[in-house]
Each structure stands twice: as structure tokens, then as C-alpha cells.
Amino acid sequence: xxxxxxxRAQHGDRDAFxxxxxxxxxxxxxxxxxxxxxxxxxxxxxxxxxxxxWQELPTLRRVDRFDAWSHRLLVNACRDELRRQRRTPSxxxxxxxxxVVADSSLSMADRDxxxxxxxxxxxDQRAVVILQYYLDYSLAEIADVxxxxxxxVRSRLHYAKRSLRAALDADxxxxxxxxxxx
Amino acid sequence: MSxxxxxxxxxxxxxxxxxxxxxxxxxxxxxxxxxxxxxARWAAMRRYLPMSGLTRTVERPIARYGLxxxxxxxxxAVGIGIFYRPAPNVGxxxxxxxxxxxxxxxxxxxxADAPAGSAYARTDVGRSLLGPLWYLESGADLEDRGVVESxxxxxxxxxxxxxxxxxxxxxGASRRDPRFVSTAVVFDDAESAAQAMTLxxxxxxxxxxxxxxxPINLSLGDEGLLFSVPAADAEPDMxxxxxYLWRVNNLLxxxxxxxxxxxxxxxxxxxxxxxxxxxMDRRAQRR
Numbered sequence: 001x002x003x004x005x006x007x008r009a010q011h012g013d014r015d016a017f018x019x020x021x022x023x024x025x026x027x028x029x030x031x032x033x034x035x036x037x038x039x040x041x042x043x044x045x046x047x048x049x050x051x052x053x054w055q056e057l058p059t060l061r062r063v064d065r066f067d068a069w070s071h072r073l074l075v076n077a078c079r080d081e082l083r084r085q086r087r088t089p090s091x092x093x094x095x096x097x098x099x100v101v102a103d104s105s106l107s108m109a110d111r112d113x114x115x116x117x118x119x120x121x122x123x124d125q126r127a128v129v130i131l132q133y134y135l136d137y138s139l140a141e142i143a144d145v146x147x148x149x150x151x152x153v154r155s156r157l158h159y160a161k162r163s164l165r166a167a168l169d170a171d172x173x174x175x176x177x178x179x180x181x182x
Numbered sequence: 183m184s185x186x187x188x189x190x191x192x193x194x195x196x197x198x199x200x201x202x203x204x205x206x207x208x209x210x211x212x213x214x215x216x217x218x219x220x221x222a223r224w225a226a227m228r229r230y231l232p233m234s235g236l237t238r239t240v241e242r243p244i245a246r247y248g249l250x251x252x253x254x255x256x257x258x259a260v261g262i263g264i265f266y267r268p269a270p271n272v273g274x275x276x277x278x279x280x281x282x283x284x285x286x287x288x289x290x291x292x293x294a295d296a297p298a299g300s301a302y303a304r305t306d307v308g309r310s311l312l313g314p315l316w317y318l319e320s321g322a323d324l325e326d327r328g329v330v331e332s333x334x335x336x337x338x339x340x341x342x343x344x345x346x347x348x349x350x351x352x353x354g355a356s357r358r359d360p361r362f363v364s365t366a367v368v369f370d371d372a373e374s375a376a377q378a379m380t381l382x383x384x385x386x387x388x389x390x391x392x393x394x395x396x397p398i399n400l401s402l403g404d405e406g407l408l409f410s411v412p413a414a415d416a417e418p419d420m421x422x423x424x425x426y427l428w429r430v431n432n433l434l435x436x437x438x439x440x441x442x443x444x445x446x447x448x449x450x451x452x453x454x455x456x457x458x459x460x461x462m463d464r465r466a467q468r469r
Binding site for chain 1: 207
């Protein structure tokens with residue numbers, strides 16, 4: 001976060017905002033990509049969030065809350081993108097190759113299973129998971145970002161993990177069965 | 183499957199960082215170049231100019247759920263209108279006439295109706311009172327006003343049938359005192375008014391983050407809702423608020439109260455805004 005740039009952009013300085021957008025763009029994109037699992041959707045969501053950040057900046061009363069505030073707008077944009085995607089059945093989104101990073105401690109099987117499990121989650125569940133595991137936000141911080149009571153965050157996280165675990169277990173059982181049949 | 187879910191998730195989300203393709207950054211900055219900030223027309227307005235009580239309040243997350251509920255109520259109301267048509271009867275009262283611009287000016291609370299402890303501050307008129315589409319002045323070009331492309335059709339539909347809007351604001355002696363806003367928007371017909379509610383609900387739903395709404399039922403007009411942001415849920419930069427939104431035929435009405443401190447003042451504010459809503463509804467029903 002760049003308080004100086006945020007302050008100037010708040011007062012309508014477009015050059016400062018351009019610098020700010022360049023500074024935070026990659027981070028926002030990384031978050032959006034993790035939530036949406038699609039680079040194009042993540043790019044659209046980031047773009048939408050940046051415009052929204054510009055529009056709403058004057059309403060941000062505390063510059064030190066910029067990160068949480070901008071993440072909230074980004075999560076909203078991701079939610080929009082997911083909804084739009086689901087309203088467009090012709091837009092088939094296969095597992096993109098760019099979602100996979102070669103240099104990782106995860107096995108290919110783990111990654112594939114968790115990827116599929118994650119895609120079954122709702123946008124809100126995905127956001128909570130990413131905020132906690134990628135950004136290392138505490139439950140209180142997630143509640144702050146999403147404007148939710150902590151109890152709601154806890155329950156969303158619980159259901160998301162339960163759902164992931166169930167999906168992963170199902171995949172594992174399927175794999176075992178196929179192995180036995182083979 | 184190896185490891186537990188926590189470990190897997192942490193490892194999975196830690197996999198590399200992405201770089202935003204320049205195309206998206208450039209596109210955002212191009213859009214920003216043509217997009218006004220809210221500073222001139224929103225932030226300053228919301229802090230100092232008492233215009234736009236509806237818009238002032240709809241930025242509050244609470245409005246999103248409420249207006250979704252409003253949309254559902256509107257759908258039910260429309261459904262009843264379609265499927266339940268009693269047989270004509272000589273004794274039936276005539277259908278209520280549609281509201282006009284003159285009615286709006288009569289129904290919106292005026293100087294003499296200021297809640298205790300506050301005074302009439304100003305009047306605003308025009309379609310900018312229409313919720314989150316505040317930047318749509320009369321004849322505004324949607325693209326020039328920075329409406330995100332995907333929202334343009336909704337924005338246009340939400341304005342369909344718009345005729346006139348008026349809002350009167352009542353301020354307390356200091357900024358910490360409650361502010362009240364009485365607003366009415368008239369449309370060509372009930373369907374347009376209901377549609378505007380629905381579309382605004384969708385707009386709020388996709389634009390604002392949800393807080394912890396506490397809808398309270400109150401019989402107002404054809405369909406009515408009350409939303410509140412309890413003090414316990416209010417953030418440091420978001421005060422408790424009460425927000426009535428309801429529809430009578432082709433008229434959309436709202437009363438908003440914000441910025442009370444906790445305790446007795448909050449109760450007084452809640453009572454005052456309820457009284458204001460009932461008075462506006464009484465005026466609307468008396469045609």
C-alpha cells in the first residue's frame with residue numbers, strides 16, 4: 001500500500017492513481033486469479049476493481065484501511081465475473097494450463113484434486129478461503145474486508161473446507177475404484 | 183491424496199504470483215481517464231450536502247439484502263396482479279389513478295414536518311436521486327458517465343418510465359445528530375416502479391458488500407421494507423441507519439435516517455423515521 005499515492009489519487013490525481021494501479025495491480029490480479037481460476041476472468045475482475053477503486057477512493061475515510069477496502073472491491077468484482085460466467089453457458093472454461101505452476105511442492109494429483117474441489121465452491125466461499133490461506137488474513141480481518149460477522153466468516157470457511165474435503169475424498173475413492181477395476 | 187486440507191490449501195494458494203497483463207492495466211486506466219470520481223458529486227454530497235438520502239443510504243451494505251427482498255416482494259406483487267383478477271363487479275371501486283409529479287411534491291415531507299431536533303435543510307430533484315445510478319443526470323451519456331459496460335443495460339432499464347423525483351433533507355444541529363431524508367420517485371406506471379426496485383436491488387447486490395441486515399416488517403403501501411444497521415454492526419466509518427423503502431402503485435418512496443449515536447438517540451431516530459414513513463404513506467394513500 002502506498003499511502004502517499006492513495007492520498008493524491010483520492011484528490012483526483014490520475015497520474016498518482018496510474019502509479020497506484022501499477023503498484024497494486026499484480027497483487028489484485030493474483031488474488032482474483034486464485035478466486036476465479038481463470039486468467040481472463042481475473043484480468044476482467046482486476047480491471048473492474050481498479051476502476052471502482054478510482055471511483056470510490058474519495059469515500060475511503062481511512063487511508064490505512066486501503067488494502068482491506070480494495071480487496072473488498074476486488075472480491076465484489078470477482079463475484080460479478082463468476083456470476084456473469086455462469087450466466088453464459090456457451091463460455092466453457094476448461095482447466096487452464098496457466099493455473100498450474102510447475103515449480104511447486106504439490107503433486108500433480110493433489111493440485112488437480114484441489115483445483116476441482118475449489119471450483120465447486122461458491123464465490124463467497126472461495127473468497128474466504130483465498131483471504132485466509134493466500135493473504136493470511138485472520139478471521140477478524142476477513143470479516144472486516146467482507147463486511148461480515150466473524151461467525152459468518154467462520155461458518156463459510158468451515159463449509160468451504162468441508163466441501164473441499166468431501167470433494168477430495170470422493171475423487172480419492174473414485175481413483176481407488178478405478179485402480180481396482182483396472 | 184496426501185496431507186490435510188489446510189496444508190494443501192496453503193501450498194496450493196502459495197503457488198507463484200501472477201503479473202497483471204498490461205492490457206488490463208491499460209484498459210483500466212483508459213476507463214479511469216473518462217470516469218469521474220465520486221468526490222465532487224458523492225463524497226462531498228454525502229458529508230455536507232444533504233441531497234440524495236436514498237443514495238447516501240444505499241451505499242450501506244444493508245440496503246443490498248433489503249432491496250433484494252424488495253425485488254422478491256415486487257415479483258410476488260406483480261404475480262398477484264397477473265393471476266388474481268377478481269370478476270368485475272358493479273360495486274367495485276374505480277382503479278386508483280396513477281401518481282403524478284404534483285403528488286410527489288405533496289407527499290414528500292416538507293419544512294413543517296421536520297423531526298424533533300432537526301430542521302429542513304434542502305430540496306433536491308431529478309433522476310440523480312435514483313439510488314446507485316447517481317451519476318445519471320438527465321440526458322447523461324452512460325459511457326461518458328463511467329458506468330461499467332456490463333451494467334449499462336441495467337442502468338437504462340432502471341430509468342425506464344422515470345418521471346420525477348424529489349427529496350427533502352432534514353439536518354440536526356451538528357454532524358453527529360441524525361439526518362433524515364424523505365424521497366419520492368414517480369414512474370409512468372407501477373410496473374416501471376417495481377422494475378426500478380428490482381434492478382436497483384440487483385445493482386446493490388453486485389456492487390456493495392453485504393453486512394448483517396435486519397429487515398423489519400411494516401405495512402407500507404403495496405410493498406414495503408425497513409432495513410436497519412444496528413449500532414453493534416456499524417463500522418467505525420458507518421453509523422447506524424434506518425431505511426424504509428416502499429412502493430405505492432407507480433410511486434417509489436423512501437425515508438432514511440443516519441448517523442445517530444447509540445442508545446436513546448438511536449431509539450428516538452428509529453421512532454422518528456417510522457413516523458415519517460407512516461406519514462408519507464398516509465399522504466400517498468389519500469388520493
